[in-house]
Amino acid sequence: MSAAADTAERILDAAAELFATHGYAATTTRAIAERAGVNEVTLFRRFENKRGVLHALAERMGRRQAGRAAASAPPTDDVRSTLLGFARMEIASALEEGGLAMRLAFDARSVPEIAELLGEGLPDNLGGLAEYMAERQATGDLRDDIDPRVMAEAFFGLTSSYVMYRQVMGAADVPTDVETDQGIEQLFDLFWSGAAVKERA
Amino acid sequence: MSAAADTAERILDAAAELFATHGYAATTTRAIAERAGVNEVTLFRRFENKRGVLHALAERMGRRQAGRAAASAPPTDDVRSTLLGFARMEIASALEEGGLAMRLAFDARSVPEIAELLGEGLPDNLGGLAEYMAERQATGDLRDDIDPRVMAEAFFGLTSSYVMYRQVMGAADVPTDVETDQGIEQLFDLFWSGAAVKERA
DNA sequence: TGGCGTAGCAAGTGCTTGCTTGCATCCTAG
DNA sequence: CTAGGATGCAAGCAAGCACTTGCTACGCCA
CATH class of the missing domain: 1.10.10.60 (Homeodomain-like)
Incomplete structure (x- = not known):
């Protein structure tokens, strides 16, 4: 360089x-x-x-995020592992650079130039995931008695809470490797047990 | 007055x-x-x-929070309704005054005087809930294959995500009455289905 | 009626902020 | 070897900030 x-x-x-x-x-x-x-x-x-x-930084973040998405495993028929992979990617993005993205999302309320910068990204994420959830409800992979938007919200709630307690509140350790961290899988499993169609034992 | x-x-x-x-x-x-x-x-x-x-405001918030806690239903043997009530109270507190508490929690990182002010409150909440979770795991009301701290974290993740999407991102309407809002119960149910001991069908 | 507490107003102080200017210095490509 | 671009340094500017001062005006109770 x-x-x-x-x-x-x-x-x-x-x-x-x-x-x-x-x-x-x-x-x-x-x-x-x-x-x-x-x-x-x-x-x-x-x-x-x-x-x-700020703009240059946002561009760099966008480039890296795109890189991560390209490198991650493509969606498969296995809904559980698709969602788990997505959770890991979400968490990795949010943890990147010390929770920068989340902090900026907060600042968007008071700093208009940040609001412009981030305006589209997040709602799209939520809407897109809700669509996926709805599809999987139709195919019988997810329980259909819960609004898919609520489900998507819960999903993002889990991932963002994982980040919040680590970065914002500083309450827990940041994992060295998001790809293998056990806590994430436990957290996800909690969501999954609630969201998946109950298996009859 | x-x-x-x-x-x-x-x-x-x-x-x-x-x-x-x-x-x-x-x-x-x-x-x-x-x-x-x-x-x-x-x-x-x-x-x-x-x-x-700031100090006077924090005092007033504390007084109101105490009032809400005193007015809410006392814990019962029914774990589900105890937790649901707690979720509603958490959400009501967080929504109070336009998400002030959550905003201050964020500001604590950059403003030392806020950090002092809030320093104790939140970790205590998490620890206290984790204790309750552990007790209920022992009594067989909650599944015991998940770390109670992770469970508590997931619980707060759900409540705070509910607030975040409404207040911070401005994505949805704020319910007129937290006590009866259906979305909260759906969201909670997602958590509960994952956290409760599976019933054999 | 007179005094006291609560408020408004105008002006100003010292500090920090984002940002600029002018000039000296270095490194490297041609 | 030299020209040009990248950097450092010292100084400063206008604006905004938290906070102060000195004075005036209102309303209420004795």
Whole structure:
């Protein structure tokens, strides 16, 4: 990586850390520059604005998220493992960069430029998952006496609660490897036992 | 209510609204005063500090929470209805004043004075519920192959997801009456089907 | 009627913020 | 070897922030 590209990257890394812990508004450009080991002026020369930093960061997050989705296992007929894989991916995304995405989602309420930036992503996630749930209710893989939107909400509730207690409240350890973490499977199993069609014993 | 007590109350109302939507740091004393229809100086005469406003607000929230707890049904032997009642109370608390409590929990990471203020409350909730879960596992009311802490986490995940999608993301309507809302019961039922000991059909 | 508590208003202080300017320095490609 | 781009440094600016001061006006009870 060229030296110039490296400074830009270091600035984005620093911004990601600080935005995640202190929020966008409470993070100063001076603090970002200092953490990046860079003069504050360099930040402005690179990104023009504080907004510019945010935009570049959002782009980078989008690129990585796309990469993760492409690398993950494609959906199969096995509903349980499809959903479990999706849960792991969701959690990995949310844990990425210290819970940055979740923090920004919160900040969107008070910072309009963040609201614009994230506006579409999340509702789409919820709606898309609800659609999948509805399909699987029709095929008899999921119980059909619960509104698919409620089900999708519960699913995201589990994944986001996993992240919240770790990142936001700092109550538990962050797993070293999301792909194999047992806690996630237990949590998911709780959801799954409730959502799947009961097997007759 | 005396005129003086009324102004104080109006200031707290305004602060609650603004803290909930914009966060603590992003809310200016000027904005609070303006929304309360009060001169900014009056705010400082009443509460000394911006911190003073926060403290008074936290006290008021605590008083109301205590009131709600006292008014709610006492725990019974019926685990399902005890937990459902607890879920409703949790959700009612979180929805109170436009999701203020959740917003403050987020702000705690960047504003040390909020961290001090809330520091104890939440972990205690989680620990206390986990204890209850463990007891009920011992008595055979809940399945015992899942860590009670994970169970408690899932429980809070459901309640907080209910609040998050409504307040933070603004995705759905806030129910007029938490006590009777069907969505909560569906959501809870999803948890309950997963957490309860399977009945043999 | 007179004093006291509660409020408003105008102005200002010191600090932090995002952002700019001007100039000196370094590194590297040609 | 040299020109140009990337960086550092010192200084500063306008705006917004929490908070203060000094003064005036209203309403209420003795």
